[in-house]
Amino acid sequence: MTSTASSSVQTVRIASRKSQLALVQTHWVQQQLQQHYSDRAFEVEMMSTQGDKILDVALSKIGDKGLFTKELEVGILNGSADFAVHSLKDLPTRLPEGLMLGCVTERVNPADALVVHENHRDKQIDTLPEGAVIGTSSLRRLAQLRYHFPHLEFKDIRGNLNTRLAKLDAGEYDALILAVAGLERLEMSDRIQQVIPNEISLHAVGQGALGIECREGDTGILELLRVLEHEPSKQRALAEREFLRCLEGGCQVPIGVNTTIEGKTLTLTGMVASLDGKRLVKDVVSGSTSDPEALGRDLAERLKVQGAKEILDEIFAEIGR
Numbered sequence: 001m002t003s004t005a006s007s008s009v010q011t012v013r014i015a016s017r018k019s020q021l022a023l024v025q026t027h028w029v030q031q032q033l034q035q036h037y038s039d040r041a042f043e044v045e046m047m048s049t050q051g052d053k054i055l056d057v058a059l060s061k062i063g064d065k066g067l068f069t070k071e072l073e074v075g076i077l078n079g080s081a082d083f084a085v086h087s088l089k090d091l092p093t094r095l096p097e098g099l100m101l102g103c104v105t106e107r108v109n110p111a112d113a114l115v116v117h118e119n120h121r122d123k124q125i126d127t128l129p130e131g132a133v134i135g136t137s138s139l140r141r142l143a144q145l146r147y148h149f150p151h152l153e154f155k156d157i158r159g160n161l162n163t164r165l166a167k168l169d170a171g172e173y174d175a176l177i178l179a180v181a182g183l184e185r186l187e188m189s190d191r192i193q194q195v196i197p198n199e200i201s202l203h204a205v206g207q208g209a210l211g212i213e214c215r216e217g218d219t220g221i222l223e224l225l226r227v228l229e230h231e232p233s234k235q236r237a238l239a240e241r242e243f244l245r246c247l248e249g250g251c252q253v254p255i256g257v258n259t260t261i262e263g264k265t266l267t268l269t270g271m272v273a274s275l276d277g278k279r280l281v282k283d284v285v286s287g288s289t290s291d292p293e294a295l296g297r298d299l300a301e302r303l304k305v306q307g308a309k310e311i312l313d314e315i316f317a318e319i320g321r
Contacts, residue, residue: 011041012224015072015081018046019160024185025210026085029105029228036227045081047071069213073099076214082221083214087182088206088237091213093245102214102222104237106230109180110208110258112141112201114194116175117168124194128152128175135164135173139275139315143254144201145177146277161186177201181208202256202271202282205240209233232261235292239268242296247272247308253315264289270299272308275315281306 012033016026023046030042072084073096083102095101114125120132126149128134135157136142142154155173157164161182168176175193183192212228214221236259244255258269266289271282283306285299300308 015084088209088211089204100216103212103225104234105210107209107233110203113180132174135176143273239292242293246300
């Protein structure tokens with residue numbers, strides 16, 4: 001596809017969801033670009049996605065193909081926006097024809113966080129009492145926590161961050177599991193009771209990073225975005241996304257990851273768990289940062305041999321995929 005951006009374009013339009021967190025993330029991108037390109041105007045186009053509109057149904061029952069991205073992608077393709085800012089964990093690993101992942105920003109803490117009701121201010125995830133009700137909309141978190149803490153109860157929760165915290169504070173839940181990154185970006189770090197260790201809960205693919213999606217081959221926009229690219233974060237994201245893609249999973253499937261880079265060596269940890277938490281397969285691979293996607297494929301194949309495919313097939317049948 002030929003470029004639709006050039007040095008003569010003075011206004012760049014950025015597509016964003018309307019949620020508070022999405023706008024905080026998008027305005028950060030807008031400000032960074034404005035600082036680098038004072039001769040350009042960067043305007044935010046707010047859009048509502050299907051995931052924002054359907055709040056009374058569990059995400060796993062809606063399906064996750066473009067749940068938080070499709071409307072923004074249509075905007076890019078029809079020319080009403082030049083690129084979109086996503087939480088990278090929400091961006092499917094298979095993008096619509098004509099679109100590409102143009103940039104990955106520097107990742108912040110990708111871990112999960114325990115947020116508790118005031119009655120449990122002295123508790124950690126492993127000391128919550130039997131029968132404590134934990135709110136999460138993530139099958140990944142649900143499956144891992146059931147595996148480690150079968151004595152806890154789990155209840156679905158939807159809505160934006162403020163809505164979820166209000167339900168917690170009203171006593172509908174004893175605790176919530178949320179992303180550290182989202183809480184930090186909304187300046188709510190004081191609500192974090194515990195950063196949950198990787199040994200208990202591997203994070204979502206891409207969690208903590210922003211993914212900027214644009215038209216494929218749009219050289220003008222890609223050149224603008226280069227100032228936001230963080231190469232180590234991109235390498236980690238590519239490994240994680242390829243791992244997920246090879247397992248044919250999505251953001252609503254219990255697949256967790258963790259990546260680290262030391263020198264030129266990237267280490268990728270991945271897991272697949274059953275919804276009841278009774279089965280969990282996990283492995284680790286390491287290799288060169290020069291080919292992160294090969295590591296993702298290698299780890300996916302290893303877990304398939306260990307039973308991941310059978311677990312995922314059962315889950316897809318259960319949630320109707």
